[in-house]
Amino acid sequence: MTRLDRSNCEEAFRRLDDFLDRRLSPDEMRLIEEHLEVCAWCAREFNFEASVLDGLKRRLKQVEAPADLLSKILSRLPRREGHD
Numbered sequence: 001m002t003r004l005d006r007s008n009c010e011e012a013f014r015r016l017d018d019f020l021d022r023r024l025s026p027d028e029m030r031l032i033e034e035h036l037e038v039c040a041w042c043a044r045e046f047n048f049e050a051s052v053l054d055g056l057k058r059r060l061k062q063v064e065a066p067a068d069l070l071s072k073i074l075s076r077l078p079r080r081e082g083h084d
C-alpha cells in the first residue's frame, strides 16, 4: 500500500483511533505506518490527533480520581465509528 490515493487515506483514517490505541493487528499497524511515511497529509493529521490524545491522557493522570472513573473516561475518548 504505497500508492498515494484517496482510498488509502480513507482506509488510514478509518483505522486512526485503533491505530493510536494499538488495537490493530501487526499487519494493519504496518500498513498504516507505511502509509504515514509516504503521505505527509495523513502523517500530520495522525500526529496532531496523537498529541491531543497524549496531552489529554497525561492531564487526566495528574488528576486525583478513582481509577475506574479514569478508565471510563479514557475508554470513551476516541469513538468516531463510521463518521466523517
Ligand SMILES: [Zn+2]
Residues within 6 Å of the ligand: 008, 009, 012, 035, 039, 041, 042, 043
Ligand atoms: Zn494519506
